[in-house]
Amino acid sequence: MKRYDFIIAGGGMAGLSLAYYLTQSSLRHKSVLILDREPKNRNDRTWCFWEHRDAAGPFESIIFRQWETVTFHGTTYAGPLGMGAYQYKMLRGIDFYRFVLDELAKWPTIERKQVTIEQISDTPTGGQVKADGVIYEADYVFDSTFQLSLDDRKNHNLLQHFKGWIIEAEKPCFDPDKAEIMDFRIEQHGDCRFVYVLPFDEKTALIEFTLFNEQLLADDQYDRVLRHYVDQYLETGGYIIRETEFGIIPMSDVRTEEKPAKHIVRIGTSGGATKASTGYTFQRTQRYLREMVQNMAQSGTPFRQTGWFDHRFKLYDSIFLNVLEQHRHPADDVFTRVYVKNPERVFRFLDEDTHFLDELKLFTTMPWWPFTSAFFAVMRRKWFG
The missing domain is CATH 3.50.50.60 (FAD/NAD(P)-binding domain)
Incomplete structure (x- = not known):
């Protein structure tokens, strides 16, 4: 050996x-x-x-x-x-x-x-x-x-699943200097659903349909949304699908x-x-x-040391997942508030590089009752199952 x-x-x-x-x-x-x-x-x-x-x-x-x-x-x-x-x-x-x-x-x-x-x-x-x-x-x-085990009811176990097309349009319809990271102009069906558009040049872009929920769709359902979005919001003059991609990422607070x-x-x-x-x-x-x-x-040891206060971000994640899982507030409005009312701060927050005062400022932009309810629900679920 x-x-x-x-x-x-x-x-x-x-x-x-x-x-x-x-x-x-x-x-x-x-x-x-x-x-x-x-x-x-x-x-x-x-x-x-x-x-x-x-x-x-x-x-x-x-x-x-x-x-x-x-x-x-x-x-x-x-x-x-x-x-x-x-x-x-x-x-x-x-x-x-x-x-x-x-x-x-x-x-x-x-x-x-x-x-x-x-x-x-x-x-x-x-x-x-x-x-x-x-x-x-x-x-x-x-x-x-x-x-990871994603079936323990003490945890929030959502999925981020997505399908993307790289399309080549007949007309120049993209601004290669601007990326659309979230577009909620699609039917939400009670979930968190959005499209993002990442242009490579004026005629080529990745168009990706993303969902945060607990249930995958049939393959043709992803295609249907992508096709509707391109036809409805992009003036392509016709297009060719050059590549496709599909992925699933766990959104779980499992320990x-x-x-x-x-x-x-x-x-x-x-x-x-x-x-x-x-x-x-x-x-x-x-x-x-x-x-x-x-x-x-x-x-000589690879194990990272983290301070106890750094674990607060895991609590924040659990609260957010609870809001999504229990449909406590429309997800499109939650994301609108957090991104629009917290320029630059939101990126530092999601990278877990903020101080507690910054986090409190961000929290004040969220709908207080849904997130307060989610906080207590997380405490009950984690402590009592």
């Missing part, structure tokens, strides 16, 4: 990012094994996120598109949002995979195997991974494959464990990097992984 310093179980965004950060640190000469069942040679997903213009990350050179201006169409407002020093960015999966895999190929200490992971376990001597009948061992196993065992660390969604109230994962994953690598380089 061959032993490594680190095994990364799952070679997706989280696993490859971790391997990349290891090569950029004093741990670059450690032996690393990456296990994944896919070769990562296709454009299987797209990540969108906002980022402060003075804090560009290591993948800035492969950003596919970025926008200084984002627009919003809600219940009482339609127009640009104040982003301040933030930019909205799009990163394609294939560009990320190629960039990181090219970097990792420079390091003979890093191995990749295309296998099916069968079991991850902790032993007195290290973490072990069984894949295709072979057992591998390491000082630490970083696991992004663990599936996650970064450290389920002495030699096992969970990363990505498995480790709680997906923000429950928004589904955004990319930037939080990058932040958490950088902290882990820094801890390992300084102290």
Whole structure:
């Protein structure tokens, strides 16, 4: 049985990012094994996120598109949002995979195997991974494959599901300098439903229909909404669908464990990097992984330390999910209030970079009774089940 310093179980965004950060640190000469069942040679997903213009990350050179201006169409407002020093960015999966895999190929200490992971376990001597009948061992196993349990009634377990078309229009109908991040002009059906439009140029854009609820739709229902939106609100003169994408992201406040065992660390969604109230994962994953690598380089342990007061954001997420789950207030109006009345602050808040006073100011813009009711409902559910 061959032993490594680190095994990364799952070679997706989280696993490859971790391997990349290891090569950029004093741990670059450690032996690393990456296990994944896919070769990562296709454009299987797209990540969108906002980022402060003075804090560009290591993948800035492969950003596919970025926008200084984002627009919003809600219940009482339609127009640009104040982003301040933030930019909205799009990163394609294939560009990320190629960039990181090219970097990792420079390091003979890093191995990749295309296998099916069968079991991850902790032993007195290290973490072990069984894949295709072979057992591998390491000082630490970083696991992004663990599936969260989304059926505990103590938790709020919604889904963010979406289908997108990349369309090419006959007429120039898009402003490539403006991205529409939320357009609520579609039937809500008691849910949170919106479309966003990310233009690549004057004739090409990603049009994505997104829902926050508990039930997936039939495939033709997503297409029907997308078709109606394009026909109703975009003057394309006709269009061709160049690519499609579909995804499901858990929006759950299920308790996650970064450290389920002495030699096992969970990363990505498995480790709680997906923000429950928004589904955004990319930037939080990058932040958490950088902290882990820094801890390992300084102290030899990857486990992050968080202050007790930082856990308040988990409570905020639970309250918001309760408002959505119980339909306490129309979601389109909630998002209109939070984005329109909190320019720039909302982006810092969703990144969990605000101070408590900023958070109180944001809360005053929300409908007080639905959120107060949700607070007490969360307390009852978490304490008494």
